Amino acid sequence: MDHIWRLKHFLAIAELGSVQAAARHLNISQPALSKSLRELEQHLGSALFERSSRGVTLTQAGQAFLARSREIELQWDGALFDLTATRDGARGNLRIGVGPTYEAAFMAQVLARLLREFPNLQISVRTGVGAIMLPALNTGEIGIYFGGLRSGTESLASEVREIPLYDQSNRIVAAADDPLAAMAEVGAGALSARAWVQLSYDSLALERIEALFQTAGVPLPRTVVSTHSLGLALDLVRNKGFLTSLPEPLLHPRLGFGLAPLAVPGYDWRIATGISYRTSLAGTAPLKRMIAIVRDELGASGLGPDLVGGLHG
Template sequence: MRLLVSRHLENFLALYEAGNMRAAAQRKGVSQPALTKSLQLIENELDVELFERTHKGLVATETGHILYRHACAIEQEARFAALEISHMREAMGGRIKIGVGQVLAVSIFPALLADFHRRFPNVEASVEAGISNGLLQSLMRDNLDFVIAALPEASLPDKFVTLPLLSTDMVIICSTEHPLCREKEITAEALTAFRRVGFLEDREFESRARQCFGNRSEALRPILQTTSLNIMFGLLTTTDYYAIVSDMIVPKAEREGLAARNMEGGLWTLDVELICKASLVSSKPISAFKEAFSARTGKAG
């Protein structure tokens, strides 16, 4: 990919992300003087200062932030071009950056990634698991190439597209000894008598809960928020708390000694989609992931 992206632009990305000349030089495997000269060439070309030099390191200026945003987009497009070209001449190689929802990360996604790597063993993948809102922010900053997660209600910018993968229903999980397990079907009144454990910064949940529960949704505010399913499950097995999660996580929850319960009248359904830039949607890595997902779920592509 070196020929597709300027060496100086690569050096700038390293400096921005490291925030330190020494760390960036180590990351790039070059000397600090060489990195300094590379930065000066860009700054002279643009006639701007990209970083403020402080005793703590490098702090990006406003123009530095602007260049970083565009540099990430250039680097991403170059990586995907290199991936596709390498696939035409030999086994596809390169690097992809994927974001995946918390529940998917511990259910279907590991097998999906294994399928992809068996097909393309030379492609390096970095995976970030998180809440949809945060993953989409990273996607829009070009820090991720694509995201597999629940589709948000808010519309996406025009340059992004979504590919439907599956739909999943939300269920209640709690300890097998929980009083809710004695209910044939759980009512909103019964549910709001207990405290909920939720995912950190899950604003999408709050929006769906308001639609489903109306004024009662305030009673669903979490007593604890976490990014860890292990912490969530640990709390649920030892307290009378409950959680509302995708039914994809039920097999894992049951292995941890938890029970899944349905809400009277049901909760809500989430659409899981692959989200990426329109310019990348036909690329080989995106197509391969879509095919692997279809093969795993039995859904026609």
């Protein structure tokens, strides 16, 4: 039993880059964490970190042990979920990744419902696009990812499976009272003359917008704000006359009040979205319930089938 906690201690140090930060995160004393690490290194017969005044870095042995440790932790927590599910509502640590659209549209409701059923779970949530989260899923840094499924240029580890949920449309958006919103068709020339705000993490939208203007032979917009903040982007569109591109679920009245999609020929594209997960969590009670709850929220909220063409998978 001691070794699983030493392994978790090792993972915290590796992820945070210092014993001090890991001790704060784990809510244990720094001397106790240092002792745990020494005992693990003695047991393995190898140094896992190089120490310096700036923190710690993994040795070659530590890098090799990191990948194994993440998979062991996932398997341990998966077993813990199942062994405790019927007794006290499932205990263990669940690390998930959430894409920006799922974060804004679905996940608050999903997590609230899940924790009502499994109040003893500890859930760690990371947010980001698939280009960041899928590699983290491959290495075991997270166990589940809700968001865009892999594209043709991305690969998944053999221990990862996918559940497609819906195809997500993307639209060019203006304020609901913008003159462009009343037009039956909006050409690239009219869009080029306007100020734009772009979500910096949405590389696919950036590529599609650029292609739209290049195909029409009109210049790219001269005034562009690039931001990682969805809230700032929506405020600029609603109140300052900017244009942007958004996933269509964000135009649901609950989220996209004051916004309107524009009828732009040539800008009609979708991406597949769903759930990607490590096989070590397959069949566990929390994962099964999260899948069911996400499907339920997609259907009940109208953010899924009403806007993006229906659920499948």
